[in-house]
Amino acid sequence: MPERPIYIPTFRSRQQENIVLKEFDFGELIYPMLEIIKPYDRKRPHDKQVSFSKVYTDLIADIRAEKVFVDLPFYLKEKGALQDEVLSFYRGIIVDKTRRTAHLAELESQKEKIIPVVSSFISRTGESDSLSYQVEHLRPIYGQLAFRTFYSSLVEEWDEIDKATVDGDVVIVDFDTISPYPSPTVKRIMERWKKYKKGPVVILRSAINTDISNVGLEHGDVVFDVDNGLIDMYKNHLNAQAFGDYAGIKKDDLTSGGTISPGFLLYNPVQNNFTGFKGSVKELGEFEHTIVPAILESEAVSDMRASNLPYLEGNPGWDILMAISEGKESGKSQAKFKKIAMLHYLHCIKARIEAGEFDQEL
Numbered sequence: 001m002p003e004r005p006i007y008i009p010t011f012r013s014r015q016q017e018n019i020v021l022k023e024f025d026f027g028e029l030i031y032p033m034l035e036i037i038k039p040y041d042r043k044r045p046h047d048k049q050v051s052f053s054k055v056y057t058d059l060i061a062d063i064r065a066e067k068v069f070v071d072l073p074f075y076l077k078e079k080g081a082l083q084d085e086v087l088s089f090y091r092g093i094i095v096d097k098t099r100r101t102a103h104l105a106e107l108e109s110q111k112e113k114i115i116p117v118v119s120s121f122i123s124r125t126g127e128s129d130s131l132s133y134q135v136e137h138l139r140p141i142y143g144q145l146a147f148r149t150f151y152s153s154l155v156e157e158w159d160e161i162d163k164a165t166v167d168g169d170v171v172i173v174d175f176d177t178i179s180p181y182p183s184p185t186v187k188r189i190m191e192r193w194k195k196y197k198k199g200p201v202v203i204l205r206s207a208i209n210t211d212i213s214n215v216g217l218e219h220g221d222v223v224f225d226v227d228n229g230l231i232d233m234y235k236n237h238l239n240a241q242a243f244g245d246y247a248g249i250k251k252d253d254l255t256s257g258g259t260i261s262p263g264f265l266l267y268n269p270v271q272n273n274f275t276g277f278k279g280s281v282k283e284l285g286e287f288e289h290t291i292v293p294a295i296l297e298s299e300a301v302s303d304m305r306a307s308n309l310p311y312l313e314g315n316p317g318w319d320i321l322m323a324i325s326e327g328k329e330s331g332k333s334q335a336k337f338k339k340i341a342m343l344h345y346l347h348c349i350k351a352r353i354e355a356g357e358f359d360q361e362l
Helices: 015-023 052-062 084-094 097-105 129-143 154-164 184-194 284-297 298-307 316-325 336-352
Strands: 007-012 023-028 032-037 068-071 112-117 147-148 169-176 201-205 240-247 262-268 273-278
Touching: 007 015, 007 147, 007 201, 007 336, 015 052, 015 184, 023 336, 032 052, 052 068, 084 097, 097 129, 112 129, 129 154, 147 154, 154 298, 201 284, 262 284, 262 298, 262 336, 273 284, 284 298, 284 316, 284 336
Parallel strands: 007 032, 007 240, 032 068, 068 112, 112 147, 147 169, 169 201, 201 240
Antiparallel strands: 262 273
16 A cells, blocks of 8 residues: 555635535545635624634534645735735734644544644744644644645754654645756755655645636647646655645635636646636636537547546546536536536546556655
8 A cells, every 4th residue: 555645635715625625535545635714614694603613623524535634824925905804814823823723723623634734933933943832732632743844945944843743744845836846956955855754745836826817728728837747756756755736726816806707727637737728708608608518529538538547437527517518507607617627636636546656666
């Protein structure tokens, strides 16, 4: 049996992502990571609002995975357009060592399933004891911890991480959107995690940059600005035991608002790339009338049909596309196509894992 996990799909705690977390069967070798970015799943009347611990322990209990990483992520950028509830949670909880730790501790009713994610504050606030504080309060509850560090701050944080980790702990190296290839700079910092033998090292990277937009897609063409090369590089070139990404969707800036913009990125697991599709006008009907027919006739789908792996069989995202094409289900929903993209991508990666494509040793 390969070392667990192999793949860490990362989800922000938003409606469609939470739905996918509850609907998809992750199996034994995929451990999803939940990034909690707000204190609740949805707004309710004040007297009916559900507590933080209730919202997220219920969600985690429903996830069909052996383990779930849970993070209150540091990477958010404080912009004026950031959603109000996200911004207030970030400022009031995430960047406060004490409150952040207390919120993770509140989820202890799911302690057998959760691997809490901690990060050093040293590059943000200069606190040199931030990891030891989090470890002191969380390890008695959870035992196994994950330590998330970022490409830009790893060198500064590494000594603190190395001191705080014990056997079984996971190190997550977040590449953000930098190239997943071992450049001279990457090779220099890679020397740190190459020496880490206490547990698995995960390389996390967003393949779809935030500047990729539906409007900018060429209908039916491969999107070469999407680089999913981490899948091929993480083990033999980056000396990691697992890889992570944002489950086939864009790691956006969590801003408010937005307009109707019919577009879709379809993962092709045979070529490990993405094909873009977009509507001709800004109407939700374009998903049904333009995008879905183009997907079904695409080279990517032909590749998947010709493959000897079950990329389309039992694929919940593909099943929704077929239901839309047959008029059994409405496709007039931008949110639904986000769900389709994630379910399809997750199914394809799981099929590759189960086929043994990632079993080779370092």
